[in-house]
Amino acid sequence: MKQLTVIGFSLLALTAGCTVIPGSGLPTKNKTVVYHENDSADSTLDSRVNLYPITLSLVESMRQPPRFAQNNNALNAQKAGYRYRVGSGDVLNIAVWAHADLNTPAPTSSINPQSRQVSNGIWVDEAGYLFYPLAGKMLVRGKTLPEVQNMLTGRLKRYIKNPQVSVNVTEFRSQRVTVSGAVGQAGQLPITNIPVTLLDAIDLAGGVAENADTRHIKWTHNGVDSTISLQDILQYGDLSQNHLLSHGDIVYVPTTENSKVYVMGEVGRQSALRMGNHGLTLTQALGDTGGMSQAMADASGVFVIRNAPADHEKPIHVYQLNLKDATAYALGNQFRLQPEDVVYITAAPVTRWNRVISQLTNSISNVNALDDTFQ
Incomplete structure (x- = not known):
């Protein structure tokens, strides 16, 4: 009788949720439960989910259009019309033919932080001006090299007959682009x-x-x-x-560290898979994690859970693949996953039942062992 009483209490504890296990519950008594002001009985999670069976028509609608080699005529036109414009910090080399006294480059006060050497040439100051003998102070920022050359030629004509001026940039310092991340x-x-x-x-x-x-x-x-x-x-x-x-x-x-797909449930091993540069299909994800458990998985319960922020009304999209028919693997091989997708394989009903029975059996066995100890 004592044994049955102990078993009865064990079953009651198990069926009550096993709250005797540390951390298995979170009572809300004396705790402040905070709800958003827009929360209501209608704003449940289910109302924000769209469920899509993975069919041939769905796969066709989601298929990316074929990609072909394409020219970029707009880029070619931009490159053809490209002209460098002088900026503050640039160092210019200016030469006037047949006037060596004007061509002697004077060291500038600007130091190249990379080479740590004093540059030779004429430095464009912070305000965009440069100073050249006889020509004086000129605003050159934003101008092309031919425009700077014409300005100098016009000013030197006052002192030199038919001056022939050459202008080029010896150091490009004013404009930068940044390349960061996974590069050499x-x-x-x-x-x-x-x-x-x-x-x-x-x-x-x-x-x-x-x-x-x-x-x-x-x-x-x-x-x-x-x-x-x-x-x-x-x-x-x-x-x-x-x-x-x-x-x-x-x-x-x-x-690719942040481009992952998470595979959970009844698979060989639950894993976080990297997408790679060639993408990942549902069938590949199942294969890379050891496949579905033949003994425990529900073949009709293959789900892909995806966040779709663009869908404001129902931002959670769930795609279901029924693999009871083995030919459905062909659909899975065409269904392309996206970063942060969750692939979940549910357990078969008999598996869930067997797990409950297994827990009950273990509990009864432990009680029997305890009862034998005290006899």
Whole structure:
């Protein structure tokens, strides 16, 4: 009788939620439960979810359009019309033919922080002015080299007959673009008289690292962020995504560390998988985690949970794949996952029942052992 009483209390504790286990519950008594002012009985999680069966028509609707090699005529026109404009900090070399006394370069007071050497030439000051003998003080910031040359020629005509003036930049210091992230050598690159594109900047920075996410490169231009796929440029020749860079632009190459898919539930091993630069399909994710558990998984309960912030009414999208028919693996192989997706495989009903019975059996066995000890 004593044994049955102990078993009865054990079953009662188990079926009551096993709150005797440390940390298995969180009583709200004497605790302040805070709700958002917009929370209501209608704003449940279920009302914010869309459920989509993974079918052939769904896969076709989500398929990305084929990518082809594309020219970038707009970029070619920009490069053809590109002219470097002088800025504050640039060092200019000015030569006047047949007047060697004017051509002697004078050391500037500006020091190159990289070479730590004094530069020879004429430095454009912070206000955008330079001083040249006979020509005096001139505002050159924002002007092209031919425009600076014409200004000098016009002023030197007062003292020299038919002056022949040559102007070029010996050090480009005024304008920079920043390349950061998973590249060979992150840092700043100077804007020079040769136009620099996004692809050029990455090459000049040593190329991308092995762990670079080449599909989601961020380009910041005039405070506006754009996502560029270097993978499409290199693999498909989609030059429409290549752009001309200008002063202040930022090119950030992320790593694949943050591009992960989480596989949970009844699989060989629950894992966080990196997407890689070639993407990941649902079937690949299942294969990389050891596949579905043949004994415990519910073949009809393969779910992909995805956050869709653009859908303000129902921002949680759940996709369900029914694998009772083995041919459905073909659909899974065409369903492409996105970063932060959660793949969850549910347990079969019989598995859940067996687990409950197993817990009950273990509890009864432990009680029997305890009862035998005290007999």
